[in-house]
Every structure is written in C-alpha cells, then in structure tokens.
Amino acid sequence: MAVPGFLARSRIVAPPGWTRWLVPPAALSIHLSIGQAYAWSVFKTPLEKTLGLSGTQSGLPFQLGIVMLGLSAAFGGTLVERNGPRWAMAVATVCFSTGFLLAALGVATGQFWLVVAGYGGVGGIGLGIGYISPVSTLIKWFPDRPGMATGIAIMGFGGGALIASPWSSAMLGTSPTTGDIATAFLIHGIVYAVFMTLGVLIVRVPADDWRPARAAAQTAAKPMISTANVSAANALKTPQFWCLWIVLCLNVTAGIGILEKAAPMITDFFKHTSAPVSTASAAGFVALLSLTNMLGRFVWSSTSDLVGRKNIYRFYLGVGALLYLVIALTTNGSKLVFVLCAMLILSFYGGGFATLPAYLKDLFGTYQVGAIHGRLLTAWSAAGVLGPLIVDGIADSQKAAGKTGPDLYQLSFWIMIGLLVVGFVANECVRPVKEKFHEPTGQTAVGSEA
Amino acid sequence: MTSAEGRSGGRTLLLVIAWLWVLAPFAYGVVELIRKVVGLFGG
Numbered sequence: 001m002a003v004p005g006f007l008a009r010s011r012i013v014a015p016p017g018w019t020r021w022l023v024p025p026a027a028l029s030i031h032l033s034i035g036q037a038y039a040w041s042v043f044k045t046p047l048e049k050t051l052g053l054s055g056t057q058s059g060l061p062f063q064l065g066i067v068m069l070g071l072s073a074a075f076g077g078t079l080v081e082r083n084g085p086r087w088a089m090a091v092a093t094v095c096f097s098t099g100f101l102l103a104a105l106g107v108a109t110g111q112f113w114l115v116v117a118g119y120g121g122v123g124g125i126g127l128g129i130g131y132i133s134p135v136s137t138l139i140k141w142f143p144d145r146p147g148m149a150t151g152i153a154i155m156g157f158g159g160g161a162l163i164a165s166p167w168s169s170a171m172l173g174t175s176p177t178t179g180d181i182a183t184a185f186l187i188h189g190i191v192y193a194v195f196m197t198l199g200v201l202i203v204r205v206p207a208d209d210w211r212p213a214r215a216a217a218q219t220a221a222k223p224m225i226s227t228a229n230v231s232a233a234n235a236l237k238t239p240q241f242w243c244l245w246i247v248l249c250l251n252v253t254a255g256i257g258i259l260e261k262a263a264p265m266i267t268d269f270f271k272h273t274s275a276p277v278s279t280a281s282a283a284g285f286v287a288l289l290s291l292t293n294m295l296g297r298f299v300w301s302s303t304s305d306l307v308g309r310k311n312i313y314r315f316y317l318g319v320g321a322l323l324y325l326v327i328a329l330t331t332n333g334s335k336l337v338f339v340l341c342a343m344l345i346l347s348f349y350g351g352g353f354a355t356l357p358a359y360l361k362d363l364f365g366t367y368q369v370g371a372i373h374g375r376l377l378t379a380w381s382a383a384g385v386l387g388p389l390i391v392d393g394i395a396d397s398q399k400a401a402g403k404t405g406p407d408l409y410q411l412s413f414w415i416m417i418g419l420l421v422v423g424f425v426a427n428e429c430v431r432p433v434k435e436k437f438h439e440p441t442g443q444t445a446v447g448s449e450a
Numbered sequence: 451m452t453s454a455e456g457r458s459g460g461r462t463l464l465l466v467i468a469w470l471w472v473l474a475p476f477a478y479g480v481v482e483l484i485r486k487v488v489g490l491f492g493g
Binding site: 017018019021022025026028029032156159162163164165166167195198202283284287288290291 | 457458461464465468469471472475476478479480482483484486487
C-alpha cells in the first residue's frame with residue numbers, strides 16, 4: 001500500500017538542529033485526545049434516557065472501542081512501524097473523529113447501532129493506532145530517557161479523561177435531548193480533529209545517524225539493555241515476550257480490581273464504622289485514584305530510567321502485593337491507610353503501562369518496538385475482563401451469602417496478592433533475548449519491511 | 451538577523467506554542483479534578 005507523500009516517513013526526517021522536545025507535545029496531542037475513551041460514562045445516562053437503552057447497551061460503544069483498541073494495536077503495529085508516525089497519527093485522527101461524527105448521526109436519527117459501530121468500531125481503530133503511533137518514535141528520539149519519554153505520552157492517555165469528563169459534562173448540561181447529545185458528539189469530532197492535527201504536523205523521526213550526546217555511554221554499561229534488534233514476528237517466539245505479557249496482564253488486573261469498583265468498595269468498606277463514606281466522598285476517592293494513576297505513569301516510568309526496568313517492575317509487583325496485604329489485614333481499621341494503599345496501587349497500575357515500551361526497547365531494540373508493544377497490549381484486553389470478573393464475581397457471591405463490609409472484598413484481595421506474586425516471578429524470569437532471535441546487522445533500517 | 455537565527459527563533463516559537471497547545475487543556479483537567487477532590491474531602 002503506497003503512503004501519500006505528505007504522510008510518508010521520508011518526508012518527516014528531522015533536519016539538523018530540530019529539537020526532540022517537539023515530539024512529546026505531538027504525542028500528547030494524540031494521547032490526550034484518545035484518552036477521552038475513559039470518560040465515555042458521561043454519555044451513558046443521557047443516552048439511556050433519550051434512546052431508552054439499558055446500562056449494558058449504553059456501555060457497548062466503550063466496550064467495542066476497547067476491544068478494537070487491542071485488535072488494531074496488535075494487528076496494525078507492523079503497519080505503523082513501516083509507514084511512520086505521521087501516517088499513523090493521521091489515521092488515528094481520521095478514525096477517532098469520524099467515530100464521533102458517525103455517533104452524532106446515529107443519535108440524531110435514533111440509530112443506536114450507528115453509535116456503537118461509529119464510536120466503538122471506527123473510533124476504536126483510532127484508539128489502537130493512536131495509542132501506539134508515537135511510541136517507537138519517542139524511544140528513538142530519547143534513547144537516553146525512554147521511560148520518561150513514553151511516560152509523558154502514556155500519562156496523556158490517563159489525562160485525556162480528566163479533560164473530557166468536565167468538558168463533555170458541561171456541554172451536555174443537566175437534561176440533554178437527543179439534539180444536544182448529537183451536537184456534543186459533532187463538536188467532539190471537530191475539536192479532536194483540530195487538536196490531533198498538531199501531532200500530525202509537527203511529528204518528526206530522527207535521521208538514521210542522529211544520536212543524543214549522552215546515549216552511547218549509558219546504553220553500553222547496562223546488561224539488561226540490548227543493542228541488538230528483534231523483529232515483531234520473532235519477539236512472539238521468545239519467552240521474554242510472554243513473561244512480559246503475564247507481568248502486564250497481572251499488574252493491570254490488580255489495578256483494575258480497585259479502579260473498576262472504587263466507589264462502591266470504599267462505601268462498603270467503611271459502612272459499619274464511626275466514619276462512613278458518603279456517595280460524594282466516594283466520587284472524590286475515584287478522582288484521587290485517577291490522579292495517582294496518571295501521575296504514576298510519568299513518575300515511575302521516569303524513575304525506571306535510573307533504576308532499570310526489571311527493578312521498577314519488582315517494585316510495582318512486590319510492593320503492590322504488600323499494599324494489598326496491608327489492606328487485607330487492616331480491613332476498615334483506618335481510612336487513611338486504605339486510601340494511601342489504593343493510591344499507590346493505582347500509581348503502579350499506571351506506571352506498569354507507561355514503563356512497558358521502554359522495557360520492550362531494552363529487550364528487543366528499537367527496530368519494531370511499536371509493533372511488539374501493540375501485540376503485548378492484548379494483555380490489557382485480557383486483564384480488562386479478568387479484573388472485574390474476579391472482583392465483581394466475588395463481591396456478588398459474598399453478598400448473596402449475606403456478608404457485608406470488607407468481607408465482600410477480602411477474598412479478592414488475597415487473589416490479587418497471589419496474582420501479583422505470580423507476576424513478580426514472571427518478571428524474575430526475564431533475561432536478555434538469545435542471539436538466535438536477533439536481526440542480522442544492517443537489516444534493521446527504520447521503517448523497513450517486517 | 452541571519453537565516454539560521456531566524457530558523458532557530460521560529461523553532462523556539464513553535465516549541466512554546468506546541469507545549470501550550472497540550473498543556474492548557476491538560477491544566478484545565480487537573481484543576482477540575484483537584485477542585486472535585488478538595489470539595490469532597492476538604493469542603
């Protein structure tokens with residue numbers, strides 16, 4: 001497939017003197033936009049009221065969007081590597097914005113299937129391609145600080161919901177009609193198209209011979225950082241890929257276990273204490289978790305540049321398990337302890353996402369790191385099912401057995417501790433990739449065919 | 451002003467605009483979030 005000239009990788013090779021600090025805002029313009037997906041819940045109640053939908057139905061566009069994110073990142077990763085970041089960002093912009101426009105048409109005509117297919121299907125492709133679009137470019141521009149660079153971008157994905165949630169709510173008002181919702185979708189589509197275009201315009205790839213002054217000395221000294229390259233196809237054959245798949249899946253499962261049920265969890269936990277938590281305070285707790293989830297992406301991922309990727313995952317998984325243990329043992333003894341532990345666990349959840357591209361770069365090189373990252377994101381999809389399944393399933397069964405308060409969640413917490421320990425062991429199994437999987441020297445030029 | 455100086459000045463301006471472009475909405479989101487947290491736990 002021929003890529004139009006303006007979008008071609010050859011057109012965006014940075015000239016001498018180009019500053020690499022223009023690449024993070026390019027990446028952020030994409031990630032801050034597609035992060036809107038996590039604010040979909042703002043549209044749920046208005047859609048239910050105006051189109052007569054159930055809660056399950058109104059969640060379908062988001063669910064399909066996340067499924068499409070995983071699939072398009074997994075299957076589109078190689079294409080993104082080959083065609084370059086401008087092409088990928090342009091595709092993400094067109095798909096994500098078109099998704100909103102189709103959703104607007106669907107609401108205006110009362111055709112909910114069009115909302116699902118538009119926002120979830122077409123928009124979901126934009127989510128997946130957009131998520132991986134800047135990753136390998138950032139790593140190539142910041143070989144000396146890959147954790148920090150990808151941390152900035154992936155923090156944007158967490159921050160997208162922070163922007164979209166109040167913005168969309170203000171646009172919808174208190175009792176929106178179908179016309180108001182359709183208009184809101186239309187405005188979202190147009191504004192996000194303009195906002196994301198900045199990334200398309202300013203993104204650049206470094207010239208093949210470009211190196212930052214600090215990089216060479218730093219990468220040569222660390223045994224877990226490979227200077228060889230592994231293709232996406234070969235990466236799937238290595239035990240390292242599958243160890244990291246388990247690490248990501250279990251770290252995300254542990255975070256989602258709290259995130260997905262945060263409001264009812266804190267309310268149930270302190271229901272029978274002298275200081276019960278109101279519904280409004282529970283919403284504040286959720287907001288606090290969003291903040292630490294976002295900050296963890298930048299802080300921990302940047303820290304990984306100093307302490308190493310394997311060590312930071314030891315920290316996420318080991319300390320995460322200990323924090324769950326503290327919650328399980330103290331139960332509802334202290335609200336402060338509960339909130340602090342949950343905040344730290346969520347910061348590790350975010351950090352786990354953000355540090356992953358740098359870990360992959362250390363193990364597999366920069367050659368097709370975006371495509372490998374895309375394939376690994378299937379672990380996210382699996383965790384998205386596994387986490388809620390465990391916590392919701394156990395809470396429901398405990399409730400049916402007549403239990404209340406912390407007892408609804410105790411078993412889930414012990415399971416999370418077990419999962420994190422398994423993840424810790426999987427991380428310990430990560431070793432440098434064997435030479436037989438390396439690409440021959442000289443055949444890994446940027447953007448070459450997979 | 452030489453053309454190299456002009457190019458450098460233009461890139462600095464682009465850098466400032468690009469960061470403002472993304473940081474302004476991000477700051478709006480963070481402020482809204484902090485207001486929510488403070489209002490609920492402290493207010």
